[in-house]
Amino acid sequence: MSVEELSGTDRRARARERLAALVASRTETLVRYSSLAGIRPYTAEDRTETELKRFCQALIDYAAAAHFQLYRYIADGKERRQAVRAIAEQVYPQIAASTDAILDFNDRYDVSHLDDGRVEKLADDLSRLGEILADRISLEDQVIAAFEQRQGKP
DSSP, X not given: OOHHHHHHHHHHHHHHHHHHHHHHHHHHHHHHHHHHHTTOSOOSSHHHHHHHHHHHHHHHHHHHIIIIIIIHHHXXXXXXXXXXXXXXXXXXXXXXXXXHHHHHHHHHHOSSSOOXXXXXXXXXXXXXXXXXXXXXXHHHHHHHHHHHHHTTOO
């Protein structure tokens, strides 16, 4: 195997690792989302606060994983495959908008204690965020599919 082939193999392996990290972080976020959604009705009590903090941490980890593990890699020009870059460029504005929504949700709810005003809005805000996450995941899956397609996978 030539040095060039090894380099390509290493890049593909690193890309697969980045995708795996993103998917693992995304899965953890969805598990935490389900756990939080499952304790309705929400009250300003310890259980809600604990689940909300866990969810917010997973949510921020997921947003960071997407940014640093995948999109930064592409934006820095480290991804050579045109098809991957093209789909990433197409969906990135929507991904960035969803990141803003994630950060807004985190800023609103990742606090030491819930007050009655915030807890009353939590169900609606969580529902809206769930829709945003579903859209984001669909967009990310397009990028992941481009990575996998270009690596000889179906």
